[in-house]
Amino acid sequence: EAGVTQSPTHLIKTRGQQATLRCSPISGHTSVYWYQQALGLGLQFLLWYDEGEERNRGNFPPRFSGRQFPNYSSELNVNALELEDSALYLCASSRSGGARETQYFGPGTRLLVL
Amino acid sequence: KQEVTQIPAALSVPEGENLVLNCSFTDSAIYNLQWFRQDPGKGLTSLLLIQSSQREQTSGRLNASLDKSSGRSTLYIAASQPGDSATYLCAVSHAGGTSYGKLTFGQGTILTVHP
Numbered sequence: 738e739a740g741v742t743q744s745p746t747h748l749i750k751t752r753g754q755q756a757t758l759r760c761s762p763i764s765g766h767t768s769v770y771w772y773q774q775a776l777g778l779g780l781q782f783l784l785w786y787d788e789g790e791e792r793n794r795g796n797f798p799p800r801f802s803g804r805q806f807p808n809y810s811s812e813l814n815v816n817a818l819e820l821e822d823s824a825l826y827l828c829a830s831s832r833s834g835g836a837r838e839t840q841y842f843g844p845g846t847r848l849l850v851l
Numbered sequence: 852k853q854e855v856t857q858i859p860a861a862l863s864v865p866e867g868e869n870l871v872l873n874c875s876f877t878d879s880a881i882y883n884l885q886w887f888r889q890d891p892g893k894g895l896t897s898l899l900l901i902q903s904s905q906r907e908q909t910s911g912r913l914n915a916s917l918d919k920s921s922g923r924s925t926l927y928i929a930a931s932q933p934g935d936s937a938t939y940l941c942a943v944s945h946a947g948g949t950s951y952g953k954l955t956f957g958q959g960t961i962l963t964v965h966p
Contacts, residue, residue, distance in 0.1 A: 741894075770953070780940065782953035793952045827894055834952055837882060837944075842895040 739764065741830050741843035749849045750818050758813040758846045762830030768792075769811040770831070770840055771803060775824035783826075786811055787834035818850045853878045853950060855943060857957035864931055864964055872926040872960045874941035879919050881943040885954070886915050886926050889938045898939075899926070903946075931964045938962070 742761045750756050762769050771783040782795040786805035800816040809830075815822055825845045831838035854877045864870055874884070883902045887895040899908045899915040901924070907916040914927040924941060938961050942954040 768952075772954075779958045780942075780954075780956040782955070785952040787952075793950075795953065825892070829895075839885070839897060839900050840954060841897065842887075844894040847892070 741828055741841055743826075743828050743843040743846050745846060746844070747847050747849070749851065751851050752818055752820060754818050756815045756818060756822075756848055758815075758826050758828075758848070760811045760813070760828030760830075760843060762809050762811070762828075763841055766830035766832055766841075767809055768831045768834040768838070769805055769809065770829040771811070771813050772827045772829065773797075773824045774827060774845075775821070778824075780827070784813070785834065792834055815848070820850050823848060823850045853881075853943065853945065853955045855941060855955050855957040857939075857941060857960050859960060860958065861961040862963070864962075866931060866933060866964055866966050868931050868964075869927070869929050870931055870962070872928070872939050872941075872962070874924040874926070874957055876922045876924075876943050876955075878945075879922055880946045881919065882946045883944050884915075884917055884924050885942050885944070886913075886924075887940040887942065889940060889959070891938075895940065928962075931962075933964050933966055935964050936962055 768787040785793040803813040805811045827845045829840040829842045858873045885900045886898045901917040912929040938959040940959045942956045
C-alpha cells in the first residue's frame with residue numbers, strides 16, 4: 738500500500754510569490770492534515786480537510802489556504818510569500834477525521850523563500 | 852491551550868544502553884498520544900499510539916507508557932543501536948473543542964547513539 742505522497746519535494750520561491758504544495762493521501766483515507774515545521778518553532782498544525790470540507794484551522798493568516806479534491810488529494814496554497822514561510826510542510830492522512838484515527842505522514846515539501 | 856514539553860532536548864548515549872525519553876502535556880483532555888521518529892529532513896514515522904484509556908504500548912524494543920492524569924508519557928528504548936539516532940517527537944490529539952482533529956507536538960528529543 739502506497740503511503741502519503743507529496744510534491745514537489747523542494748520548492749524555491751521569492752518573497753511575494755505564491756506557492757502550491759500537493760498531497761495525495763493513502764488510498765481509502767478521507768482526511769488530510771497540513772503541518773508546518775519551521776526552524777526553531779516545531780511542528781504546528783495548519784489545516785484539516787475531511788470529505789472536501791475544511792474542518793479546522795491553526796493559527797495562521799488567511800494567505801495560507803487550501804482545498805481537498807473529490808479524490809481526497811489536497812493542495813496547500815501560500816500567497817504573498819514571506820521569508821518566515823520557509824519551512825518543511827508536512828501532509829498527513831487518516832481513515833476518517835478527528836481525534837481517534839492515526840495520522841500517517843508524508844515525506845514533506847521543503848519550501849525556501851528568498 | 853495545550854502545551855507539550857519533551858525532556859531532554861538532546862541525548863547522546865553509547866550503543867547498547869537502555870534509555871528513556873519524556874513527554875509532558877498540560878491538558879489531560881486528550882484522545883490519544885503518539886510517538887514519532889523523524890530522520891533529518893524527512894517526514895514522520897509513527898512508532899506507537901496509546902489511546903487515552905490505555906497505560907502502555909509495546910513494539911519490539913520500544914515501550915511507551917501514558918499517565919493521563921499526571922500529563923506524562925515516557926518512551927523506553929531498550930538496547931539502543933546507532934540506527935535509532937533520530938529526533939523523537941510526541942504528539943497529543945484533542946478530545947474536542949477548537950483543537951479537535953489536530954495534533955499538538957512537543958519540540959522533540961534529538962537522540963544520538965554512538966558505536
